[in-house]
Amino acid sequence: MLERLEIKQLALIEQAVFEPAAGFTVITGETGAGKSLLLGAIQAVQGSKMSKEQIRAGARNASVEAYFSHGVAALSRQNRADFLAEETEDDDLILARSINTAGRNFCRLNGSLIPLHELQRLGEDLVTVHGQRDSQKIFEVAEHAPLLIKYAAGEWPEEYQEYQKAWQAWRKIVGQLNRVDLSDEERERMIDLFSYQINEIKSLDLKPGEEDALRQKKQKLSQLRGLIASLQQIALCLEGDGAEAGGAISLLEQAGAAAEKVSSLLEKAGLPLDNLSQAKELLLPLARGINKLAAQLDFHPDILEEIEQRLDRIARLKKKYGKDEAAILDFAQQTEIKLDKLTRLEAALQKLTAAEDAAWNEVSVKGEIWQKCLAAAAAELSSSINRELADLGMQQAAFKVEFKQRAPRTATIYGLCEVEFLLQANLGEGYKPLYKIASGGEAARIMLAIKAVLAKVDSVPLLIFDEIDSGVSGETAARVGEKLLLLSRDAQVICVTHSAYIASMADKHYKIYKEVADGRTNTYLTELDQNGAKAEIARLLAGDTDRATAEKLASSLHGKAAEFKRVHGFKSARPD
Known part of the structure; x- marks a missing residue:
């Protein structure tokens, strides 16, 4: 309050x-x-x-x-x-x-x-x-069903509970259907996708920790390839390629042949020819040793290529399915579960569809029973409100509850029908929604x-x-x-x-x-005390009569109000 x-x-x-x-307060x-x-x-x-x-x-x-x-x-x-x-x-x-x-x-x-x-x-x-119409929730049609249900449920609680139970069970199955009910086209698309993903992962026969092992092996083979390349470069420099390019040994032989032609000149100059032959003899065993060492190193370029290709495939899978082998394999396992569910979905859909049919039939049966209760409650509600309207000087006004059957399988927790409160303000005007009331x-x-x-x-x-x-x-x-x-x-x-009659009934008067x-x-x-309230009520009445008569009538209204409260069990909250 x-x-x-x-x-x-x-x-x-x-x-x-x-x-x-806490009860009734008036403001005049x-x-x-x-x-x-x-x-x-x-x-x-x-x-x-x-x-x-x-x-x-x-x-x-x-x-x-x-x-x-x-x-x-x-x-x-x-x-x-x-x-x-x-x-x-x-x-x-x-x-x-x-x-x-x-x-x-x-x-x-x-x-x-x-x-x-x-x-x-x-x-x-x-x-x-x-x-002030904009603040009245009762004008909102969405409020009408809940109000009627509250009114009816007090008299027919078992019927409403039975309907609620049936509706909730049906909605639970509908929710399950909505989660699994895919179109045939969508289901086939997902089966193809899951199958491709599983095959792509399984075709690699991936093992946990394999990527690290392959990277270590690749590093060793790459280092070995570098060593062999260096040895081969040394041998090439010493022996040449056996074709156009000659190595150091071949060049020494050519130098020796040329030196023979000018040997006498070289001797006179003190330049011995045997230095060239000695250099050749020194390089020959070195070249043979290097070739032998290179041949002894166990390097297979096709193995390195296979490793690099496999690492590349693993990298592509990591981009798609997970950060490492364990995550990729887990993705494959989960996808297999999804694929299995999809392949069994048709049977599950048939089972759920049958369950939904049975649940909806139960909703329909219980809903019809509940609708009869609602109709009876609506008639009782309308009759009670119409009596109130007549008491309030609106004998020609009439209230009624309108039901509109909802489309199949669109029932709400409130029932099988839409509910709207209608009112005829004057005889012959026809019933209108509450929001159209003057x-x-x-x-x-x-x-x-x-x-x-x-x-x-x-x-x-x-x-x-x-x-x-x-x-x-x-x-x-x-x-x-x-x-x-x-x-x-x-x-x-x-x-x-502005009414003295209404003001006289108040518990408090401001x-x-x-x-x-x-x-x-x-x-x-x-806030007015009892005397002040009487004086204010007399003022409200003074427009229709003289002051003395107004004061007398005000006292009379107070007396009638006190008697009404006594008869109906009220305890006045008005200050003395």
Whole structure:
């Protein structure tokens, strides 16, 4: 429930505190006194639009803070999970909203900043304002089935549980089908892909640790290849290639032959020819030894090529399937499992399809039984709401619940049919969706009638009615007041009214008024005691009669209200 609302620097309100009763609270005041400011403040903490133009002249910001006792219990399960810590023990909520002259909005939950959309979600769970259509969840068709189900489940719990059980079992199988139900084309594509991947890995006959072993072997063979190349280069330099290029030995032989022709000259010069022959004799055994050593080294280039090719294939597999041999082999194993499942999928699909058929048949059977319960509940609900409408002076209005059969296999947890609340505001106009109801007092009274019947199953803890007395007076207004009071047994009720009959039924009475002081207009909100409430009710009545008669009638209304409360077991919360 809303325990306290504090408003600061909002339009004409410098500061105001509103502490409504747990039951029924009314707010009265002359036209233009600022009742809309109070409603606007409540809606601000629901996340409605707030602009810097609403800041009181001369102030730096405007703020509204609402304290909801037991507010956590009123939140939906989803909102509790999203916005509150699991370990919280405090059941109360404080929602706050402020805006500064720069136009910046600040929203808070229990002192912590939150986005505006989160404030709006929380506000929807805590407050419903009737008279401002955009905040009424009951206008949303999606809300109608849950409300009807709550209403019906209380009388037919076993039938609903049986339907729920059947529906949940069917949805579980549908979920399994959705996870495995591939088209033939997609299944064949995946079989081809998995088969290719498995064959690509298995064809390599990969062993754990093989890549490291191959790299070590490649390194040794590469080193050996380098040694042989060096030896062959030495031999080539010494012996030549046996064709055009001659080696050092061949060149020495050529030098010796040339030297023979000039031997006498060389001898005279002291240059002995035998140095050339000695050099040749020294190089010949060296060349033979190098050739022999190169031949003895065991090197097979085809083996090195095979190793390099295998390492290349392993590298390609690593890019596709895993960081090492173990990961690649694990990928192959998992893919084999997937392939096996796919090859057995047809049989599984047939089995699941048969199970889904059986489960849907069960849903249909239980759903038909549950639908009969819903139809009976809808008739009872409509009858109850129509009685409430008649009591509220809307004898020509009529409410009904419309069912539309859903397409096969599109049932929801609520049943086999779509549910929508319809209303005929006047005889002969035809039934229309609730969102097409005219705004103002008529809509508010229609909502009051619906809420009066659905209060025990509707979870919103605070209901605010604005303009509900528009176009009604006398006995009808008295009935409206009684309905609001009775409704306050199941929810906290706040009503902005000009009706003395409605005001007389309240547990708490607040008056909102304007005064001018020091050239400044101010709006004030004050809680009235019993005498103050009687005086305000007399003021509301004074337009129809003289002051003395109005005061007498006000006392009479108070007396009737007290008697009504006594008969219906209410304990007045009005201060003396």
